Amino acid sequence: MKIAVLSRNSGLYSTRRFVEAGEKLGHQVDVIDTMHCYMDVTSSRPSVRYKGKALPRYDAIIPRIGASVTFYGTSVVRQFEMMGTYSINESVAISRSRDKLRSLQLLSRKGIGMPRTGFANHPDRIDDLIKNVGGAPVVIKLLEGTQGIGVVLADTAKAAESIIEAFMGLKASILVQEYIEEAGGADIRCLVVGGKVIAAMKRQGGPGEFRSNLHRGGSASLVRLSPAERKTAVDAAKTMGLNMCGVDILRSKSGPMVMEVNSSPGLEGIETATGKDIASMIIDFIATTATPNKTKTIGKG
Ligand SMILES: Nc1ncnc2c1ncn2[C@@H]1O[C@H](COP(=O)(O)OP(=O)(O)OP(=O)(O)O)[C@@H](O)[C@H]1O
Numbered sequence: 286m287k288i289a290v291l292s293r294n295s296g297l298y299s300t301r302r303f304v305e306a307g308e309k310l311g312h313q314v315d316v317i318d319t320m321h322c323y324m325d326v327t328s329s330r331p332s333v334r335y336k337g338k339a340l341p342r343y344d345a346i347i348p349r350i351g352a353s354v355t356f357y358g359t360s361v362v363r364q365f366e367m368m369g370t371y372s373i374n375e376s377v378a379i380s381r382s383r384d385k386l387r388s389l390q391l392l393s394r395k396g397i398g399m400p401r402t403g404f405a406n407h408p409d410r411i412d413d414l415i416k417n418v419g420g421a422p423v424v425i426k427l428l429e430g431t432q433g434i435g436v437v438l439a440d441t442a443k444a445a446e447s448i449i450e451a452f453m454g455l456k457a458s459i460l461v462q463e464y465i466e467e468a469g470g471a472d473i474r475c476l477v478v479g480g481k482v483i484a485a486m487k488r489q490g491g492p493g494e495f496r497s498n499l500h501r502g503g504s505a506s507l508v509r510l511s512p513a514e515r516k517t518a519v520d521a522a523k524t525m526g527l528n529m530c531g532v533d534i535l536r537s538k539s540g541p542m543v544m545e546v547n548s549s550p551g552l553e554g555i556e557t558a559t560g561k562d563i564a565s566m567i568i569d570f571i572a573t574t575a576t577p578n579k580t581k582t583i584g585k586g
Pocket residue numbers: 400424426430431432433434435436462463464465466468470471472495496497498533535544545
């Protein structure tokens with residue numbers, strides 16, 4: 286097969302691993318810089334142009350769309366879909382999961398466990414917003430944050446109000462969430478591919494840190510999932526319509542709670558923690574699933 290990895294940087298661990306694994310399995314794998322693709326969207330024979338030439342026909346693409354380039358990146362994926370190229374994750378599903386508001390609304394509608402969450406743009410009654418998710422302590426998150434930046438734990442209602450006011454002053458959209466203390470500064474990353482959890486790891490924050498992000502000094506280890514956790518991860522992936530994703534779960538007193546679903550999950554942490562060749566498992570999934578001109582929208586909303 287001819288596979289393209291849409292990635293801004295061919296030196297990234299995950300990108301390199303897809304190329305390595307694909308070539309080992311006998312496929313041709315090219316890395317295409319998403320942001321350098323351009324296209325004639327009105328042509329009756331859609332194509333993607335790159336560095337002065339039309340790209341050859343690929344059987345499948347693996348989009349690795351960073352959060353900051355979601356808008357343009359998904360439009361490039363859409364163009365490939367119009368050409369009949371199979372994308373492991375569809376453009377609509379990527380957009381859906383990127384929008385935290387939209388994805389939490391959809392997950393909640395499907396009855397998937399999640400921390401009580403309030404969204405606000407500019408509430409007149411911040412005290413009510415906090416009370417509505419069960420009162421302090423609460424976690425306040427910037428809608429656009431990643432790597433744990435912009436995620437704050439407020440111990441008291443007073444602290445929460447000041448933090449929310451500060452974010453509002455910066456015109457940032459925020460989310461206020463019940464703090465799941467019993468998670469103990471850890472979360473579980475479940476890697477779902479083709480409706481199955483193919484790998485999972487526990488990430489534990491450093492001492493005194495409630496955020497488990499590896500970028501914030503967290504450490505990863507192997508974990509055994511309960512059947513309920515496995516089901517939650519698979520249901521979340523299905524709700525988002527993603528064939529490949531990382532589902533982040535908190536272990537709470539009332540069962541697994543989904544925090545977010547990531548459509549471009551990194552491979553380094555999870556391959557290291559589990560010792561599995563995950564890149565090859567993903568390439569294998571593509572090789573058995575990719576059918577030309579069969580891009581269909583899975584998931585709703
Ligand atoms: N409601 C909560 N209760 C307890 N811990 C939480 C809660 N929300 C987040 N955390 C902790 O903070 C970390 C960062 O939060 P979250 O994943 O929402 O932020 P992010 O900036 O989107 O990170 P990412 O890089 O994973 O996208 C989580 O991995 C988890 O350990």
